[in-house]
Amino acid sequence: MSRRPPIFQVPRFAPLRRKSALPIWFSLLLRVLFALGLIAIALAVHWFDRGGLQDNIDGHVSFTDVLYFTMITVTTVGFGDIVPVTDRARMFDTFVVTPIRLFVWLIFLGTAYDFIFKRTWEKWRMSRIQRNLHGHIVVTGFGTSGSEAVRELIARGTLPHEIVVIDGRNAAITEAEDMGISVLEGDSTRNATLEAVHVERARAMIVSAGRDDTSILIVLTARRLAPDLPISVVIRSEDNEALARQAGATTVINPVSFSGLLLAGSTHGPHIAEYLADLAATDGRVALRERPATTDDIGKALSEIATGLGVRVYRDGIPHGFWEGEAGRIEPGDIIVEIVPGRGRSRR
CATH class of the missing domain: 3.30.70 (Alpha-Beta Plaits)
Structure with a gap:
């Protein structure tokens, strides 16, 4: 049987990632300490080589003058009241202080971007996406079944931005996001999570949580928020199929039973399973x-x-x-x- 080409390709270099256990304030503190450390290096060298500096105001270079000169030089290009006069002092300012100045500015600009601009931009962007969610498909669980369902939806003509994936695993969220899909990392059994993706305005919902009890709880939660929403759920135990329907599932799919049907059908003819796969697949x-x-x-x-x-x-x-x-x-x-x-x- 021919294989369908993949929707996306995994990059050749995919670095491992792990969410940092450090709080945000500690990350900010590390950046500040690093910037102060760079300034301290410049201050120490300027002090030990203060003979290479000239004060154009009173002719005496004190520690206060060195501190002032270091801070002004690191943050700006200086005012000219204190200047390096020896070749050694000038080379130090050229090859050490100038890179320190650039690093300090990058640290503060990066910190401002991470903690202010980036968060504000992402918050505005997410709120805009949420406002425009209407007639979308919500997929809870991006495991084997959920990811295959999303690929099939895209192959059938559904645009990636019309799909919203909810999963609690960062790796699954990253994979879905790489496909151009709107994602939300969270617990689909909670009302707030489903309300955030406006499940009441969705045109369909696919539930594939990996566990029957979790899937049924998601169906119950979604059905309370969206009484008329078509909900398809994957249930792996035949005993739980009736419970899923009672919870409000419109369609209950048991992949184990379906696989058994294909296997049993293949024993009655070599082309039966192939024809059933033909019916189900896009290609x-x-x-x-x-x-x-x-x-x-x-x-x-x-x-x-x-x-x-x-x-x-x-x-x-x-x-x-x-x-x-x-x-x-x-x-x-x-x-x-x-x-x-x-x-x-x-x-x-």
């Missing part, structure tokens, strides 16, 4: 499509529709197969499930 020769009945469909039998091969019709939420009498006449409000040509090529 298959055939694809399943669900749509509401149109005026052209009304009154026709399910087998007579012109847009594809009708296999099931939903009427008042009840499914009817193409062989049943209810599928002999399509009525207004019916939902049709049909098989249509896919965009892929023949699999070998």
